[in-house]
Amino acid sequence: MDANWHEASIRGNGLSIELPALGAGIHGTYNSANLSFVADTDWKNFLFGLTGACDLTGYDCYIPYQITWGQTFDVQGQVRNLGTGTVTAPFYVDFVLSKNQVWGDADDVLLGWYNHQADVPGRAGGVDGFGPDFNFSLTLPASPPAGYTGTGPFYIGMKTDSRNEIPESDETNNGPGDFGEGWDWDTFIVPPPDLVGYDCNIPDQITWGQTFNLQGQVRNLGPTTVTPSFSVEFFLSQDQVWGDADDVFMGWYNHQADVPAGGFGPDFNVSLTLPASPPAGYAGTGPFYIGMKTDALNVILESDETNNGPG
Structure with a gap:
């Protein structure tokens, strides 16, 4: 032989x-x-x-609807067998992040894989065979990958038998997108941040024409860290009614530091100068007011755009 x-x-x-x-x-x-x-x-x-031939596909792929960058979360998965042969050998299920529903292109990011060791029975009596539900922890990248902008929606898909360890009658239906949402892929959004002013401290006494220091700080009420820069504007007012005709723009600060989710940006200092003489309608010694408007140019998409101004 x-x-x-x-x-x-x-x-x-x-x-x-x-x-x-x-x-x-x-x-x-x-x-x-x-x-x-x-x-x-x-x-x-x-x-x-x-025996019968095997044909594995993704069946369940469920994730939370809202996930923030850097968050660890659970995915629930399940595998289906369209063939009549039982799968007894272990195989891998990959989970991939995508910015769209085009799978296998350059923007896809491998998040992890699950070692599926349970049997997946074959189709019998006209009913497909199913492996048991499984739960697996994944973690999003700490910050958005290149090309991932805004709050989504973004997508996570599962590829069954990703290393082709199980010979199948159909090798073209293992990947995400072959069936649909909740089957072999699911969608999520990144909840937006919510910026507000937190500290705005100035001297108690300032004379007209004087340059003075303002100490400010920004707070993030939302669950997502703010990493892009944004502008903070400062206004003089003769009263606590903001946005009317007597307000005077005094300057702005380019805020470049991160503002963590549910936290505070660092204290910052900016120099401002009062007008050389009282604006029209500003009489006596005051009190007068200086307020800050956070993300004044609306660069940051927020869950609440109505709470950025003073007051």
Whole structure:
């Protein structure tokens, strides 16, 4: 017998045939034309018997509707078998982040993989076979990958048998997008931040024309960290009614530091100068008021755009 061939016995009748030796890296169960070749422990003898072909697909892929960058979350998954042969060998399920529903292109980011070890029974009596539900923890990147802008929606898809360890009758339906939302992919949004002014401290006494220091601080009420820069504007007012005709723009600060989710940006200092003489309608010694408007140019998309101004 040629050295590249090994004996194989037909299960139950003792007949012998010749089969090619296994190539490097080939292992597990091989299904082809309703024949299943199963290697024994010494990789020399093979048993084959009549079985059905396997056909794995993603069935469940559920994630939270809102996820923030850097957050760890659970995905619930389940695998379906459209073929009649039971899958008993383990295989991997990959989970991929995408900015759109085009899978397999340059913007996709591998988030992790699940080692699926449970059996996936075959289709029987007109009913597909299903593996058990599984839960697996994934973590989004700490900041948006290149090209991921705004709050989404973004997508997470599952690719079943991602390393092609299980030979199947159809190898084209393992990836996300082959079925639909909640089946082999799901969608989420990144909840937006919510910036407000927190500190606005000035001297108690300032004369007209005087340059003085203002100490400010910005707060983020939302669940998402603000990383882009934004402007903070400062206004003089003769009263606590903001946005009317007597308000005088005094200057602005370019806020470049991060403002963490549910937290505070660092204190900052900015120099401002009062008008050389009282504006029209500003009489006496006051009190007068200086207020700050956070994200004055609306660069940052926020959950509440109505609470950026003074007051």
